[in-house]
Amino acid sequence: MPYTLPVFRTRAVMYENLLQAVTNLGSASILVVGDFMLDVYVYGDAVRISPEAPVPVLNIAQTEYRCGGAGSVAANLAAFGAKAYCLGIIGDDPDSDILKSKLSEAGADVAGLFKAPNRPTISKQRLIGLAQHLHRQQLIRMDRECTEPLAEELNDGILQAYRDRLATADIVCLQDHNKGLLSSSLCRQMVQLAGQADTKVLIDPSSTSDYSAYAGATVITPNRKESSGAVGFEVTDSETAAKAAEVLLRKLRLEAVVITLDKQGAYLRTGEISRMIPTRPRNVYDVTGAGDMVLATLAATLAAGCDYETAVQLSNIAGGIEVGKFGTATVSVEEMVEEIVEQHRGKADKVCSIDSLLGELARARKQNKTIVFTNGCFDILHRGHVEYLQFCRRAGDVVVVGLNSDDSVRTIKGPERPVNNQHDRAIVLAALEAVDYVTIFDERTPQSLIEQVRPDVLVKGEDWTEKGVVGREFVESYGGRVALAPLVKGKSSTATIETMKSLEAES
Numbered sequence: 001m002p003y004t005l006p007v008f009r010t011r012a013v014m015y016e017n018l019l020q021a022v023t024n025l026g027s028a029s030i031l032v033v034g035d036f037m038l039d040v041y042v043y044g045d046a047v048r049i050s051p052e053a054p055v056p057v058l059n060i061a062q063t064e065y066r067c068g069g070a071g072s073v074a075a076n077l078a079a080f081g082a083k084a085y086c087l088g089i090i091g092d093d094p095d096s097d098i099l100k101s102k103l104s105e106a107g108a109d110v111a112g113l114f115k116a117p118n119r120p121t122i123s124k125q126r127l128i129g130l131a132q133h134l135h136r137q138q139l140i141r142m143d144r145e146c147t148e149p150l151a152e153e154l155n156d157g158i159l160q161a162y163r164d165r166l167a168t169a170d171i172v173c174l175q176d177h178n179k180g181l182l183s184s185s186l187c188r189q190m191v192q193l194a195g196q197a198d199t200k201v202l203i204d205p206s207s208t209s210d211y212s213a214y215a216g217a218t219v220i221t222p223n224r225k226e227s228s229g230a231v232g233f234e235v236t237d238s239e240t241a242a243k244a245a246e247v248l249l250r251k252l253r254l255e256a257v258v259i260t261l262d263k264q265g266a267y268l269r270t271g272e273i274s275r276m277i278p279t280r281p282r283n284v285y286d287v288t289g290a291g292d293m294v295l296a297t298l299a300a301t302l303a304a305g306c307d308y309e310t311a312v313q314l315s316n317i318a319g320g321i322e323v324g325k326f327g328t329a330t331v332s333v334e335e336m337v338e339e340i341v342e343q344h345r346g347k348a349d350k351v352c353s354i355d356s357l358l359g360e361l362a363r364a365r366k367q368n369k370t371i372v373f374t375n376g377c378f379d380i381l382h383r384g385h386v387e388y389l390q391f392c393r394r395a396g397d398v399v400v401v402g403l404n405s406d407d408s409v410r411t412i413k414g415p416e417r418p419v420n421n422q423h424d425r426a427i428v429l430a431a432l433e434a435v436d437y438v439t440i441f442d443e444r445t446p447q448s449l450i451e452q453v454r455p456d457v458l459v460k461g462e463d464w465t466e467k468g469v470v471g472r473e474f475v476e477s478y479g480g481r482v483a484l485a486p487l488v489k490g491k492s493s494t495a496t497i498e499t500m501k502s503l504e505a506e507s
Contacts, residue, residue: 017310018310018313018314018317018340019337019340019341021301021304021306021310021314022301022314022333022336022337022340023333023337024304025080025081025082025300025301025303025304025333026081026082026303026304027081027082027083028082028083028170028171028299028300028303028304029082029083029085029168029169029170030077030082030083030084030085030169030170030171030172030173030299030300030303031085031087031162031165031166031169031171031172031173032070032073032074032077032084032085032086032087032088032108032173032175033070033087033088033162033172033173033174033175033181033182033190034069034070034073034088034173034174034175034176034177034181034182034204035069035070035088035089035122035175035176035177035178035179035180035181035182036067036068036069036070036071036074036086036088036089036090036099036103036113036121036122037067037068037069037070037071037072037099037121037122037123037124037177038065038066038067038068038071038095038098038099038102038121038122038123038124039065039066039067039068039072039123039124039126039288039327039328040063040064040065040123040124040125040126041063041064041065041066041126041128041327042058042060042062042063042125042126042127042128043060043061043062043063043064043128043130043136044058044059044060044061044062044127044128044129044130045058045059045061045129045130046058046059046129046130046137046139047059056129056139058127058129058139061130064327065098065099065102066102066327066328066329067099067102067103067106067328068122068124068292068328069122069175069177069179069292070086070088070173070175070177070292071086071099071102071103071108072292072293072296072328072330073173073175073204073292073295073296073299074086074103074106074108074296075102075103075106075107075108075330076292076293076296076297076318076330076331077108077173077296077299077300078106078107078108078330079106079107079330079331079332079333080296080297080300080332080333081300081333082299082300082303083109084107084108084109085108085109085111085112085165085169086103086108086109086110086111086112086113087112087113087158087161087162087165088112088113088114088158088181089113089114089115089116089119089150089154089158089180089181090113090114090115090116090121091115091116091117091119091120091121092115092116092117093120093121095120095121095123095144096113096115096121099113099121100113106330112161112165114154114157114158114161116150116151116154118146119146119148119180120144120145120146121144122143122144122145122146122179123143123144123145124141124142124143124144125141125142125143125144126138126140126141126142126327127139127140127141127142136326145179146179146180147178147179147180148180149180149183150180150181150183150186155183155186158181158186159186159189159190162190162193163193166193166194166197166199167197169199170199170303171199171200171201171202171299171302171303172190172194172199172200172201172202173202173203173204173295173296173299174187174190174191174201174202174203174204174217175204175292175295176203176204176205176206177206178206178207178208182206182213183213184210184212184213185213187213187214188213188215191213191214191215191216191217192216194217195216200218200219200255200302200303201217201218201219202217202218202219202220202221202295202298202299202302203217203219203220203221204220204221204222204291204292204294204295205220205221205222205226205230206226207225207226207229208229208230209229209230209232210230211230211248211251211252212252214252214254215251215252215253216252216253216254217252217254218254218255218256219254219255219256219257219258219298219302220248220252220254220257220258221258221259221260221291221294221295221298222248222257222259222260223259223260223261223262223291224236224241224259224260224261224262227241227244227245227248227259228244230244230248231243231244231247231248235259235261237264238261238264238267238276241259241261241267241276242267242269242274242276244259245257245259245267245268245269245274246269246274248269249269249270249271255270255271256268256269256270256308257269257270258294258298258308258312258315260290260291260294260319261276262290263279264276264278264279265277265278265279265316266279266294266312266315266316268308268309268312270308273308273309275309277309277312277313277316278316279316279317279319279320280316280317280320280343288327288328290319290322290323292328293315293318293319293322293331294315294318294319296318297311297314297315297318297319298311298312298315301314301315314336317336317339317340317343318331318336320339321335321336321339334363334366335367338363338364338367350429350430350435350436350437350438351426351427351430351437351438351439351440352437352438352439353439354439354441354449354452357400357437357439357453358452358453360437361398361400361453364397364398369396369397369398370395370396370397370398370456370457371396371397371398371400371453371454371455371456371457372392372393372395372396372397372398372399372400372455372456372457372458372459373400373401373402373446373450373453373455373457373458373459374388374389374392374399374400374401374402374458374459374460375401375402375403375404375441375446375449376401376402376403376404377403377404377408377409377412377413377417377418377425378401378403378425378428378429379409379413379417379418379419379420379425380419380420381428381429383488384487384488386432386434387488388459388461388485388487388488389401389429389432389434389435390434391459391483391485391486392434392459392485393433393434395457395459395483396456396457398436398437399434399435399436399437400436400437400438400439400453400455401429401435401437401438401439402439402440402441402446402449402450402453403422403425403426403429403438403439403440403441404422404440404441405422405440405441405442406418406421406422407442408441408442408443408444409422411444412444422440426438426440445470446470446471447470447471447474450470450471450474450475451471451474454475454478454480455475455480456480456481457480457481457482457483458471458472458475458480458481458482458483459482459483459484459485460482460484460485461484461485461487462484462485462486462487463487464484465484469482469484
């Protein structure tokens with residue numbers, strides 16, 4: 001009988017296990033078979049409506065090419081350090097040259113991409129409008145593809161290449177987008193050959209109600225919609241996911257089923273484990289390529305010897321990072337390490353020395369994150385402080401608060417301040433979701449600290465308009481900017497203290 005794995009591992013042990021797993025992925029040889037695609041992103045400013053029709057006019061500014069479909073899986077594997085061997089069909093057209101070039105740049109082996117003269121390279125061209133030169137919005141997608149079954153000669157060539165590569169593969173990934181390559185017959189043969197070679201086969205299935213071609217595989221990774229279609233009932237929560245996973249595991253004779261449930265995480269079912277593995281809630285920017293990322297992460301981690309639970313946890317992390325990016329995108333080992341550290345970091349870890357802070361910010365900058373800095377005494381926290389810090393959060397990705405030390409506050413406010421000592425004030429600030437780091441400084445002004453942090457955005461209250469913002473000239477000298485936050489009228493630490501004194505006097 002399957003059992004629900006008890007949650008007995010401490011947070012610290014899980015943290016160490018995940019870090020160890022992701023930093024020891026190695027360089028497994030992984031055979032990627034499926035529908036290789038070219039994702040094309042055409043960016044332009046959408047500044048007016050056409051006089052010919054009620055549609056936006058796009059002034060083209062940039063065209064970007066990325067690997068899609070099975071190509072996204074291969075590129076993700078290469079980013080993890082694996083040796084990805086591509087096996088699939090491309091057209092005899094300019095898009096095929098671009099796709100092969102992008103895959104080679106990513107580090108994948110493209111020797112197994114067969115050119116089919118009568119089929120185009122599958123491409124998905126997206127027109128992206130930029131509102132105010134910044135906010136991206138997909139306007140339309142145009143697909144170019146042929147989904148007819150392969151000619152017999154081409155099918156035989158693919159199967160023979162599969163046999164040749166299988167001998168050196170640690171794991172096989174089948175990425176099925178139902179574009180004509182992975183027919184039921186070819187898929188069955190590939191699964192059977194891998195079984196004979198004792199090689200794991202991981203499959204990201206297509207949207208079909210018939211999964212019989214995947215029988216005998218090691219793992220399948222359907223999403224919510226795909227699993228619903230395959231089992232004949234809606235998968236909406238952990239209970240229905242458990243039921244669907246049980247049906248698929250038994251019916252297809254699989255080793256594991258991983259049903260991805262977007263913001264809820266993923267449901268893992270093996271012969272011994274049946275449980276929901278949650279993911280960290282986050283703002284989703286674009287779900288394109290999320291399934292590719294999950295498949296690639298599972299392949300890389302299982303090839304490195306991870307157990308299924310750890311592999312799914314890491315696939316949740318990688319998928320979460322990917323959906324925070326625009327379009328199909330790879331995720332590096334370094335990004336996963338940063339995410340694991342971020343998830344583990346508690347409130348006390350947010351309070352750090354300047355040396356530790358600079359190391360954290362260096363890693364954030366490698367991920368092109370916008371650093372926001374503000375400073376203050378934050379003596380008695382009130383609504384005005386909360387809204388001010390939320391303003392800081394909206395201004396960028398990483399919010400750093402420079403906190404005046406007790407000595408600094410006394411110099412500025414007088415001998416009766418602060419009411420709360422610097423350690424208490426720092427911990428209270430760290431408890432706020434809007435704050436990422438707190439560092440304490442002794443000087444009267446934060447000029448020296450600002451010069452060390454080098455923020456992209458320097459935030460102060462709008463009451464500093466006339467007084468002059470300390471650090472403005474320095475920040476603007478390298479292209480940073482100053483943002484002035486609106487204040488909540490009648491809310492300040494001084495006003496709160498005076499009210500308390502007045503109440504005490506009355507009593």
